[in-house]
Amino acid sequence: MKKLSARRRHPLAALVVLLFALAATGGLYAAFAPADKAEAEPVAQSLAIEEGKKLYAVGCASCHGTGGQGTTDGPSLVGVGSAAVDFQVGTGRMPLQQPGAQAPDKPNVYTQAEIDQLAAYIASLGPGPVTPTEEQYSPEGADIANGGELFRTNCAQCHNFTGQGGALTEGKYAPDLEDVDPKHIYEAMQTGPQNMPSFPDQVLPEQEKQDIIAYLDTVNSEDSETPGGFALGGFGPVTEGLFAWTFGLGAMIVVAIWVAARTAKAKKS
Amino acid sequence: MSTTTAADNRRKAPRGERVADWADGRLGIYSLAKTNMRKIFPDHWSFMLGEVALYSFIIIILTGVYLTLFFVPSMSEVEYHGSYVPMHGIRMSEAYASTLDISFDVRGGLLIRQIHHWAALVFLAAMFVHMMRVFFTGAFRKPREVNWLFGFLLFVLGMFTGFTGYSLPDDLLSGTGVRFMEGAILSVPVVGTYLSMFLFGGEFPGHDVIPRFFSIHVLLLPGIMLGLLVAHLILVFYHKHTQFPGAGKTNKNVVGMPLLPVYMAKAGGFFFLVFGVIAALSALFTINPIWALGPYRADQVSTGAQPDWYMGFSEGLIRAMPGWEVVLPGGYTLALGVFVPLMVFPLVLAAIAVYPFIESWVTGDKREHHILDRPRNHPVRTGIGAAWISWYLVMLIGGGNDLFAIHFHLSINAVTWFVRIAFFVVPVLVFIATKRICLGLQRRDRDKVLHGRESGIIKRLPHGEFVEVHEPLSQEQLHTLTQHEQRKPLEAGPEVDENGVKRKVPRVQKLRAKLSRGFYGENTQIPKATPEEFKEISSGHGHH
Ligand code: HEM
Numbered sequence: 158m159k160k161l162s163a164r165r166r167h168p169l170a171a172l173v174v175l176l177f178a179l180a181a182t183g184g185l186y187a188a189f190a191p192a193d194k195a196e197a198e199p200v201a202q203s204l205a206i207e208e209g210k211k212l213y214a215v216g217c218a219s220c221h222g223t224g225g226q227g228t229t230d231g232p233s234l235v236g237v238g239s240a241a242v243d244f245q246v247g248t249g250r251m252p253l254q255q256p257g258a259q260a261p262d263k264p265n266v267y268t269q270a271e272i273d274q275l276a277a278y279i280a281s282l283g284p285g286p287v288t289p290t291e292e293q294y295s296p297e298g299a300d301i302a303n304g305g306e307l308f309r310t311n312c313a314q315c316h317n318f319t320g321q322g323g324a325l326t327e328g329k330y331a332p333d334l335e336d337v338d339p340k341h342i343y344e345a346m347q348t349g350p351q352n353m354p355s356f357p358d359q360v361l362p363e364q365e366k367q368d369i370i371a372y373l374d375t376v377n378s379e380d381s382e383t384p385g386g387f388a389l390g391g392f393g394p395v396t397e398g399l400f401a402w403t404f405g406l407g408a409m410i411v412v413a414i415w416v417a418a419r420t421a422k423a424k425k426s
Numbered sequence: 427m428s429t430t431t432a433a434d435n436r437r438k439a440p441r442g443e444r445v446a447d448w449a450d451g452r453l454g455i456y457s458l459a460k461t462n463m464r465k466i467f468p469d470h471w472s473f474m475l476g477e478v479a480l481y482s483f484i485i486i487i488l489t490g491v492y493l494t495l496f497f498v499p500s501m502s503e504v505e506y507h508g509s510y511v512p513m514h515g516i517r518m519s520e521a522y523a524s525t526l527d528i529s530f531d532v533r534g535g536l537l538i539r540q541i542h543h544w545a546a547l548v549f550l551a552a553m554f555v556h557m558m559r560v561f562f563t564g565a566f567r568k569p570r571e572v573n574w575l576f577g578f579l580l581f582v583l584g585m586f587t588g589f590t591g592y593s594l595p596d597d598l599l600s601g602t603g604v605r606f607m608e609g610a611i612l613s614v615p616v617v618g619t620y621l622s623m624f625l626f627g628g629e630f631p632g633h634d635v636i637p638r639f640f641s642i643h644v645l646l647l648p649g650i651m652l653g654l655l656v657a658h659l660i661l662v663f664y665h666k667h668t669q670f671p672g673a674g675k676t677n678k679n680v681v682g683m684p685l686l687p688v689y690m691a692k693a694g695g696f697f698f699l700v701f702g703v704i705a706a707l708s709a710l711f712t713i714n715p716i717w718a719l720g721p722y723r724a725d726q727v728s729t730g731a732q733p734d735w736y737m738g739f740s741e742g743l744i745r746a747m748p749g750w751e752v753v754l755p756g757g758y759t760l761a762l763g764v765f766v767p768l769m770v771f772p773l774v775l776a777a778i779a780v781y782p783f784i785e786s787w788v789t790g791d792k793r794e795h796h797i798l799d800r801p802r803n804h805p806v807r808t809g810i811g812a813a814w815i816s817w818y819l820v821m822l823i824g825g826g827n828d829l830f831a832i833h834f835h836l837s838i839n840a841v842t843w844f845v846r847i848a849f850f851v852v853p854v855l856v857f858i859a860t861k862r863i864c865l866g867l868q869r870r871d872r873d874k875v876l877h878g879r880e881s882g883i884i885k886r887l888p889h890g891e892f893v894e895v896h897e898p899l900s901q902e903q904l905h906t907l908t909q910h911e912q913r914k915p916l917e918a919g920p921e922v923d924e925n926g927v928k929r930k931v932p933r934v935q936k937l938r939a940k941l942s943r944g945f946y947g948e949n950t951q952i953p954k955a956t957p958e959e960f961k962e963i964s965s966g967h968g969h970h
Contacts, residue, residue, distance in 0.1 A: 258837065301512045309598060309720045313728035318598060318719045323729030324828035328837035331729070375512050376718055384529070385540060385712030393599065395826040397713050398735025401547035408703045409478045409552065410471070416696050417471040
């Protein structure tokens, strides 16, 4: 023991310890890291990019240019990131069918695997927001109330209180967010499609994005609770007013006609 | 008549009679009741629209009392920890928190809230159609002009009671409405800022607006309305109800059922039917789900924020108005984009309010009227009424321009431009179309009187011609179709006096004569069948 305690103060001791530590971490890494993936990934990645490039050439290049540099019919895709592609193609917005005020969402024509390949190809053109993983966008255990507060502050001016959607200028619109896939909500915030501003992590950290997703899931999904009865679409006073006139007053008038028609017969006196 | 010794000697009067006697001796209700309880009410469904308004008003008051038991009109901040999970931990005003409590923690609270709100929408809608009934039938004519004004005031006060009411929960939607109002007040030149500071007790939103709105909503406006409503009904009694023309109905009688017991029984039943309809609506359909809207915060706003329908036309005015702004020398800003709508707002309402007075001035008709007009017999009035309604509807569309844009896949700019143009054009077109329809209907009436009703039976004449058999109308029907008078326009007086000297006709009189020609001159009525014409045709000289 004495030997060790004497050498402990040796000038080179610190260096030796450092070397040991480095070796240990390196070894641990080698032991625990998925070794096959570390090697296989670049290969799969480049395969995906290859496949994506082909898909791209068929479905997208006509508008976005052969190298994604953009044409008069579509913007440059350099640096939009895989998240933008996953969102645009996953919600069916791309490939665009016809020019209009805004690319509408429609049934998606690609499989998820193909979307991933397209995304990989576009991501290879330049760095951009990356497709989120499930644990990033899963609303599990998020703070709904905080999500509501954030939604009202950041999103309601375009999407309405509970995400029913709203009109923008010249026929553009912020869509109804009912039952939008949590992943696509997350990506929309990341990438800011079309007229929507983007909310990168510096502005809206991952946790807060999850809160918003959880909020939307609570108030605007197929199984949202409506404690007051049928929600009439949730569009507020305009539908309520129409409803009060047609069904409320309409019923009153029907009842009035019925009552008025039931008159007592006057007796001759 | 309260004590009779003779009766005392023989037997006690039944208890009910004694109570009535007691009250009568002090209040004199017997003679009052005697005259009024046998008051006659004519039967027509459109005369019951006022009743719908009355009953929904009663329902609003009853449910409103329940809500005041639990509502806290305070803007002090609390953190929410009630039953509605998606709001847990959110800071909000006590007003909003107590509304959440009413919705989720007070027994029956949500239902009562929804009844209160649905009844308010139905109340104003009922007033609106009641007003239109009175308008199109000419029931506003002498002696009922004052009652028309009382009614009109009730409508306007109802609008503001509604506005202050839906602002109380202090939710993000209604708060936006209050903000809207603040903007409108601020746009008033010179005094706008002071007015706003006065109303809000400082900068918007401050801490005073909810408590103040509360007193206005539950005390001031309903109090005035209650008084007006009683006056309104007393006047209906006093003037007696009007009636539609028909056999045996004259300007001097009322044909119908006595108030007691027939009309009372019907009215009582009708109250419960109205209550039933509103309760069913409220039990089945959400209204103003404030829990989904969040508490008001001045830094938040939502798209698709509209007021309740009766305020919708003001929203439409603002949305349709271009955002003009003028900066006067000295740096004073005139926000015309807001101020002009603020000025048009009362004009829209005043246009309908003053109509009875304008009509009686223009037509020079100062006689009493107790027989209603059939709308077709007054094409100009009916046209004006329809034009006003179309104007109001155009503004309502403007108020919901974003929703119309989205749901009909239009551009909001296109909708707004449509509203801007329609604001000026549609009322004119509607006026012309309505007038023509009225004239067409008058022509048909004339035809019916002269040639009878088309029976649908086709007859072949001996020489082979086919004709439709027309059945003559009954005397009653003939009376109904021909009883109306067809007035001549007023004249401004001769151009020259009896000495041939050119007379000076005042400008107003000329204008009046001109307007009068518009009302009753050419192309405003089809001459009704005269007895001579009728005789000639029915004596067999007609074509069939
Ligand atoms: C609180 C709202 C109102 C209530 C409860 C109410 C109630 C009534 C009732 C029960 C009647 C008799 C039945 C009928 O003709 O419908 C009546 C008549 C009348 N109302 Fe109203 N009304 C209200 C608002 C209005 C409004 C907004 C106007 C027009 C501006 C109006 C003008 C009149 C007139 C002129 C009559 C006499 C009609 C006639 O004798 O033919 N009222 N009201």
